[in-house]
Amino acid sequence: DHAELLACNVSSSLGLESTASIKICVDGDQLTATGSGNGGFDAFTNALSGIVKRLGLKLPTLIDYEVRIPKGGRTDALTECTISWSDNGREFKTRGVHANQVFAAIGATMRMLNLVLHWSHQ
Numbered sequence: 001d002h003a004e005l006l007a008c009n010v011s012s013s014l015g016l017e018s019t020a021s022i023k024i025c026v027d028g029d030q031l032t033a034t035g036s037g038n039g040g041f042d043a044f045t046n047a048l049s050g051i052v053k054r055l056g057l058k059l060p061t062l063i064d065y066e067v068r069i070p071k072g073g074r075t076d077a078l079t080e081c082t083i084s085w086s087d088n089g090r091e092f093k094t095r096g097v098h099a100n101q102v103f104a105a106i107g108a109t110m111r112m113l114n115l116v117l118h119w120s121h122q
């Protein structure tokens, strides 16, 4: 993996925009950014696009987003988030698993970022 999420705070309140602060290590460089948005994942994505822009890359478009838990799961279940992306006509999916549903989506997004970095180095 080229990109690793070293630290991430996502904060959500009713009646206020969500915010995210992130620290990412890309090829040995530590980059930080903040973002706000309409929901925690949107705030994370806005923070990440700041970093991605500095790297001269563009993030794929999100085309679908699914969150589920195993059958019979309870409120402490692991969540699985599957995100579908479109990158210049190329469609692909990534998956993340975490007890916190926003972090499951963030895990799926970090997988996407690593694929994009890999493709851009080819």
Ligand code: ILE
Binding pocket: 038, 039, 040, 041, 042, 043, 065
């Ligand atoms: N807006 C929500 C969020 O930021 C979802 C994002 C819909 C896919 O968490």
